[in-house]
Amino acid sequence: MTRETLRIGLFGYGCVGQGLHDVLNSSSGLRTDIVKICVKDRSKKRRIAMSNFTFDKNDILNDPSINLVVELIDDAEEAFNIVSTAMKNGKNVVTANKVMVARHFRELVDMQDKYRVSLLYEASAGASIPIIRNLEEYYDNELLHSLRGILNGTTNYILTKMHNEGLDFSTALRQAQEKGFAESDPTLDIDGWDAKYKLCIITGHAYGLFLDPAEVFHYGIRSISTFDIRYAKEKGLKIKLVPYVGKTDENTITSFVLPRFISPDKYLYNVDDEYNGVITEAAFADKQFFSGKGAGGHATGSAVLSDISANSYGYKYEYKKYQQGTVSNHTRDLFLEIYLRYRKEKDRKMFGFKEVSEYFSSKFYKYVIGTVNLETLYSLRDQLPAMDVFIVKTGRKVMKARH
Numbered sequence: 001m002t003r004e005t006l007r008i009g010l011f012g013y014g015c016v017g018q019g020l021h022d023v024l025n026s027s028s029g030l031r032t033d034i035v036k037i038c039v040k041d042r043s044k045k046r047r048i049a050m051s052n053f054t055f056d057k058n059d060i061l062n063d064p065s066i067n068l069v070v071e072l073i074d075d076a077e078e079a080f081n082i083v084s085t086a087m088k089n090g091k092n093v094v095t096a097n098k099v100m101v102a103r104h105f106r107e108l109v110d111m112q113d114k115y116r117v118s119l120l121y122e123a124s125a126g127a128s129i130p131i132i133r134n135l136e137e138y139y140d141n142e143l144l145h146s147l148r149g150i151l152n153g154t155t156n157y158i159l160t161k162m163h164n165e166g167l168d169f170s171t172a173l174r175q176a177q178e179k180g181f182a183e184s185d186p187t188l189d190i191d192g193w194d195a196k197y198k199l200c201i202i203t204g205h206a207y208g209l210f211l212d213p214a215e216v217f218h219y220g221i222r223s224i225s226t227f228d229i230r231y232a233k234e235k236g237l238k239i240k241l242v243p244y245v246g247k248t249d250e251n252t253i254t255s256f257v258l259p260r261f262i263s264p265d266k267y268l269y270n271v272d273d274e275y276n277g278v279i280t281e282a283a284f285a286d287k288q289f290f291s292g293k294g295a296g297g298h299a300t301g302s303a304v305l306s307d308i309s310a311n312s313y314g315y316k317y318e319y320k321k322y323q324q325g326t327v328s329n330h331t332r333d334l335f336l337e338i339y340l341r342y343r344k345e346k347d348r349k350m351f352g353f354k355e356v357s358e359y360f361s362s363k364f365y366k367y368v369i370g371t372v373n374l375e376t377l378y379s380l381r382d383q384l385p386a387m388d389v390f391i392v393k394t395g396r397k398v399m400k401a402r403h
């Protein structure tokens with residue numbers, strides 16, 4: 001296949017944009033030319049000559065010589081404007097913007113068809129781990145039972161530092177910000193939004209369902225306490241933030257994002273710091289484990305580079321699972337076993353625990369381990385931030401949903 005010379009219009013020159021620039025400068029095999037870089041902030045000092053930059057997006061979008069737009073800004077709605085205009089103008093696009101892809105997934109898939117262009121976004125989920133391309137190409141006909149993992153580098157970094165070094169939450173978060181792992185608004189990381197958006201993107205390729213992120217329950221690590229870390233350590237466990245998607249029957253899946261206890265015999269136990277890990281369970285391939293850096297300019301830049309390279313060969317996602325259309329439903333009606341650390345009995349009661357297996361109460365802390373319905377957790381989603389509680393999925397199997 002002939003390789004097209006790419007004339008790139010780049011949007012954004014932050015952590016990932018600069019990372020990509022470094023990565024492109026050191027990769028000799030690719031014929032690319034960054035024609036212009038569009039940025040917002042006129043006053044920021046840049047590390048390359050100002051003649052490379054523009055502040056007007058139309059300089060890129062209306063330049064017919066530019067055949068690839070690389071979008072790396074963090075304003076999701078502006079990114080959507082840029083990406084959709086670029087596609088309408090017949091340009092292929094590479095993006096790392098998970099918020100934009102997850103929120104506009106279906107529209108973006110349709111636009112690729114309509115305007116006969118390609119949109120690639122490997123960097124949007126798991127950064128350097130090539131999970132989307134694997135789901136598209138390797139698992140295209142596999143019966144995938146489930147996919148779970150660690151998809152947020154910032155929270156994994158925080159949890160690692162709290163567990164291994166006894167750092168407090170805010171110091172660990174500050175370090176993650178300094179290292180360029182966290183989003184500009186770290187709420188996206190610590191409250192589990194980022195992991196959920198990534199899970200929704202992965203679900204599109206794993207099962208062909210373009211979920212509305214609002215339908216997926218997510219919970220983060222903002223309210224973790226030293227008691228929770230100590231509890232996990234005493235049991236020889238670690239706490240990780242784990243998004244999950246899996247089949248509940250032939251044509252139905254469930255998905256959620258929850259902190260989870262991980263024992264040392266599990267793949268995810270040693271996925272520390274900003275690393276991400278993804279475990280797939282499939283009928284024939286059985287269990288597979290992918291791991292790699294999940295955040296940071298160069299790790300994310302490497303995935304963007306891979307998409308740019310794929311683009312030069314004319315690669316497009318085919319959304320094979322969507323074309324097959326075997327999965328059509330998403331359910332939240334299932335029971336999970338959770339650890340709930342809480343203070344007030346009235347809060348505990350709201351969870352509607354069934355089958356409690358452990359209960360502890362002291363002057364300062366209480367916890368309970370038992371099964372709850374995911375639908376109940378979802379119905380509490382707006383109240384949870386105000387409650388003095390922390391939830392961790394135990395990871396033990398609960399047999400069948402009971403009503």
Ligand code: HSE
Nearest residue numbers: 152153154181183295
């Ligand atoms: N803030 C994200 C993370 C960046 O920590 O994983 C990579 O998507």
